[in-house]
Amino acid sequence: MHNVVFVLGPPGSGKGTICAKIQENLGYVHLSAGDLLRAERQREGSEFGALIEQHIRNGSIVPVEITCALLENAMNNSGDAKGFLVDGFPRNEDNLQGWNKQMTGKALVQFVLFLSCPVPICIQRCLNRGQGRTDDNEESLKKRVETYNRQTFPIIEHFEKNGLVREVKSERSVEEIYADVVEVFNQAAKV
Numbered sequence: 001m002h003n004v005v006f007v008l009g010p011p012g013s014g015k016g017t018i019c020a021k022i023q024e025n026l027g028y029v030h031l032s033a034g035d036l037l038r039a040e041r042q043r044e045g046s047e048f049g050a051l052i053e054q055h056i057r058n059g060s061i062v063p064v065e066i067t068c069a070l071l072e073n074a075m076n077n078s079g080d081a082k083g084f085l086v087d088g089f090p091r092n093e094d095n096l097q098g099w100n101k102q103m104t105g106k107a108l109v110q111f112v113l114f115l116s117c118p119v120p121i122c123i124q125r126c127l128n129r130g131q132g133r134t135d136d137n138e139e140s141l142k143k144r145v146e147t148y149n150r151q152t153f154p155i156i157e158h159f160e161k162n163g164l165v166r167e168v169k170s171e172r173s174v175e176e177i178y179a180d181v182v183e184v185f186n187q188a189a190k191v
């Protein structure tokens with residue numbers, strides 16, 4: 001059984017940055033759904049490359065069968081891990097239903113780490129990211145934020161109702177955020 005922490009928050013809220021620190025220090029393996037999709041888009045012979053690129057540019061969500069298969073493969077191919085940080089997933093109802101269908105009995109969701117941050121700050125961070133992402137432009141960001149508000153936030157609310165959400169405010173320095181995140185993981189380890 002894989003232990004899983006879902007990591008959610010608006011685009012640019014710092015999910016990847018904080019996951020890298022958790023992976024470095026706390027023995028969890030970081031799996032970014034977006035990174036896995038970008039790698040699949042680049043993979044020679046992939047039948048999904050064009051579809052993935054279309055969704056990434058539109059800020060819409062790739063069908064769960066593709067994303068969940070990439071996540072499950074990555075988990076199965078990782079060595080020993082305390083657990084997995086599943087970053088940027090589940091992003092909508094299709095992701096959630098597909099995960100439940102495919103991963104029930106194979107993965108245990110410990111909690112959901114929610115990095116909350118005002119959208120204008122998130123947008124500015126993405127525009128300054130400088131990684132050459134095809135979706136870090138004003139037009140794609142508008143759509144990504146709309147997708148987050150309409151489709152992802154209701155998923156966070158769903159987990160909140162089940163008592164699974166641990167919110168950490170991410171409009172702060174990485175050090176301050178990470179200190180609170182460590183506290184969340186320490187509390188989770190006690191139960």
Ligand SMILES: Nc1ncnc2c1ncn2[C@@H]1O[C@H](COP(=O)(O)OP(=O)(O)OP(=O)(O)O)[C@@H](O)[C@H]1O
Pocket residue numbers: 009010011012013014015016017018034088125126128129130170171172173174177
């Ligand atoms: N606390 C912070 N303060 C200032 N800048 C930050 C902070 N956290 C991350 N950043 C910067 O903001 C940008 C976005 O961060 P990151 O890639 O971690 O966000 P993300 O939530 O994974 O975004 P996405 O959903 O688009 O993948 C990066 O350039 C990163 O260096």
Ligand SMILES: Nc1ccn([C@H]2C[C@H](O)[C@@H](COP(=O)(O)O)O2)c(=O)n1
Pocket residue numbers: 011032033034035037055056059060061062063067087088089090091095135144
């Ligand atoms: N569950 C997911 C995660 C990501 N995507 C696609 C659409 C996103 O806009 C893009 C980038 O993700 P990020 O790196 O910002 O987390 O990847 C998706 O379709 N489904």
Ligand SMILES: [Mg+2]
Pocket residue numbers: 015016032034088
């Ligand atoms: Mg990211």
